Amino acid sequence: MKKINICFISFFFLFFFMLINFFMMIYFIMKNLIIFLEWEIISFNSVSVVMTILLDWMSLLFMMFVSLISSCVIYYSKSYMSSELNLSRFIILVLLFVFSMILLIISPNMISIFLGWDGLGLVSYCLVIYYQNIKSYNAGMLTALSNRIGDVMILMLVSWMLNYGSWSYIFYLDFMNNDYSMKIIGVLVIIAAMTKSAQIPFSSWLPAAMAAPTPVSALVHSSTLVTAGVYLLIRFNNFFSGLFFLKILLLLSGLTMMMAGICANYEFDLKKIIALSTLSQLGLMMSILSMGFYDLAFFHLLTHAMFKALLFMCAGVIIHMMGNNQDIRLMGGISFYVPLTSLCMNISNLALCGIPFLAGFYSKDMILEMVSMSNLNLLIFYLYYFSTGLTMFYTIRLLMYLMVNEYNLLSIYNLYDEDYIMLKSMFVLLFMSLVSGSILSWLIFYYPYMIYLPISLKLMVIYVSIMGLLMGWLISNMNIYSLNKYLMFYNLSSFLTVMWFLPNLSTYGVNYNFLKLGQILNKNIDLGWSEMYSGQGMYKIIKYYSLVSMIYQINNFKIYLFSFILWVMIFIILIMI
Structure with a gap:
């Protein structure tokens, strides 16, 4: 009984909070209101x-979306996490996550922003390592350490x-353009946002965070953790006028879009494909x-939140149905x-593609x-449209594998009937995926x-969508080995498959060398400086020089010839001087 209670109480609380935010937001837009409350602590x-x-x-509109998605996710978790012994701990962690985002x-204020920001990083670590195996611990550590850069x-x-x-940040709008040292604030905010929103070179933690339970993925990848960086940049947008770093951000986010789209076409893990599509959409938001x-x-942040949460929920149902198989x-x-889950999956996928x-x-x-109207160079234009085609590409490929191709699981029949608790929460988001775009376009843009x-x-x-559709259909019918054989070389395909080696660079490239250095330092400290610089050190030096003298004494003609040439060169240099 306790399990049911905490889910229902949390669901009703968040749903009620969403309704309050909705009516307040409508009132604030109509009256053009802003409420600013201050409480001096010290x-x-x-x-x-x-x-x-x-x-x-x-802020009210974003809070409304966050509370709506989190209420649906908690209601969904009642069924999805029903085998969990300690469900209340999971729900409390999710609520902490939501409250950090709301803060x-x-x-x-930068200090209270930091409290919410750090709360997100801390609770996301607890949620990623929720299943407590080696993969979860590694993914959690990568997530936490990548986000620490933003915290710093x-x-x-x-x-x-x-x-x-x-x-x-409200008080700095007047003297923004005049003060050069204010540009430092802009650069620091952009780097912090890039870590949280997983832009290149901090992208590798986002697919790794898929080790978390699916309801958490639905929440993290739609409206909370990854969108925190984008939201911070939206709030700080007045700091960036004339900032050169924005051009670097435009290039990096465009490359993130393209990289995520290419990698999603090589991936066979269902949740990772959806995670890489999130990465691609984040690149789109950051670049615009x-x-x-x-x-x-x-x-785009708000519309994307709806269909991406729905997409993860559908993926969770399918993974359950397939006996926890994600391939x-x-x-x-x-x-x-x-059929109903497939309906939700197809509509959310088509919304991701931008179907009218x-x-x-x-x-x-x-x-x-707006990109086509802007004064951009050909590279950025190409990145935008190529990434849009890739979105259609991996979506159609996914739909072909899931819906159209033959059922390939080893057991003959292990499918169960649809779970109506999960379907109810999915239908709420399905309705929002259908109507939220048009409603928001009326609310946000007055003209x-x-x-x-x-x-x-x-x-x-x-054009690019139709090309992506055709490519997705072709590739889904093609074997992966023949794809590597015909389309590209093996080395290039391995480079494209592993997110341009970003996971290797951000794990082995960073961790291994530092751990090795730490090992050397510990060894030196354990031996003690007196050992290193007296007995042991003397022994090592003598051993090294004895090896050198032994090499000279093995009567190798090459060594004598090299010594002679070296002596002649030194002699000529001395004569010239």
């Missing part, structure tokens, strides 16, 4: 530590802001943000057995049209963007 040497809450339409959303940047930001007398369209980035090569024809009149279409299409393009550019999105 004051010392003209620096006051203030707890601040900022309520405007943006981050409503805070304009925020700490440096807090100490740098001591120069100015306030930690609230770096071009200055923060409202478009916020729009898409063993799946196929599931639309016959779980679903949620993803409104934001994605507007972003690509329509004037987009004037020639017909070839207007239809460019359709």
Whole structure:
């Protein structure tokens, strides 16, 4: 009875909170209101530590989406985690995660932002290692350490802001363009956001975080952890005017989009494919943000949250059904057995592709049209449209493997009927995936963007989508070995499969050398400096020189010839001097 209670109480609390946020947001937009609350905690040497809450339409709208998705995820967990002995611990961790995100959303103050930011990193570590095996521990450590870089940047930001007398970013808007040292704040915020939103070179933790339970993945990868960096940049958008680092961010986020799209086409793990699609969409948000369209980035952030949470929930049902198997090569024809789950899966996948009149279409299409209107070079233009084609590519490939191809699992029949607790929460998000795009486009944009393009550019999105669709259909019918054989060389395909070696660089490349250094230092400390610089050290030096003299005394003609040439060269140099 206790298990049911905590799920239902959490669900109703978050759902009620979502409704309150929704009505407040409508009222705030109509009246053009902003509420700014300050509570001074301590004051010392003209620096006051203030707890601040900022309520405007943006924070209320984002809180509404976070609480809606988290309420659906908790309701879904009631069935998904039903075999869990300690369900209340899991639900409390998820609630802590949500409250950390809400604290981050409503805070304009850098210290309270840091509390929410660090809370997200800490609780995400606890959730990633939830299943307590070696894979989970490794993934949790990689996630925690990658996010620590962002935490350090925020700490440096807090100490740098001591120069100015306030930690609230609202007070810095007046003298932004004049003060050069304010640019440092912009750079630190961008690096912090890049770690949290997993842009190159910090991308490897995001697929690794798939070791967490599926409800956690649905929450983390849709509206909370990975979007924290994007939301922070949206809030700090006034800091970046004329900042050169934005151009670097535009390039890196464009490369992240392309890398994630390519890797998803080589992946066979169902959850990793969806995680890499999240990475691709995050690259899209960060790149449009770096071009200055923060409202478009916020729009895509919200629409993406809906269909991505739904996609993970469908993946969870399918993984359960397949006996906890995540390999898409063993799946196929599931639309016959779980039609309602397949319906949700297909609609969320099509929304991800930007099929017209679903949620993803409104934001994605507007972003690509604004890119076509902007003054960009050919590389960025190519990255945007190539990544859009790749999105269609891996989505159609996934749908072919799941829905169309034959059922390949070894056992003859292990499919069960659909779980209605999971379906109820999925249908809420399905409804939002259908309507949230059009509703948000009316709410966020008071006046329509004037987009004037020639017909070839207007239809460019359709061209690349159709090409991606055809490629996805072809590749899903092709064996992976023949794909490597015909399309690309083995070395290139191995480079593309493993996220451009980013996981290796961020784990072995960073950890191994430092651990080796630590081992050497420990060895020296254990031996003691007196040993190293007297008996042991003397023994090592004598041993080394005896080896050198032995090499000289083995009567090798090459050594004598080399010595003679060296002596002649020294002699000639001395004569010339």
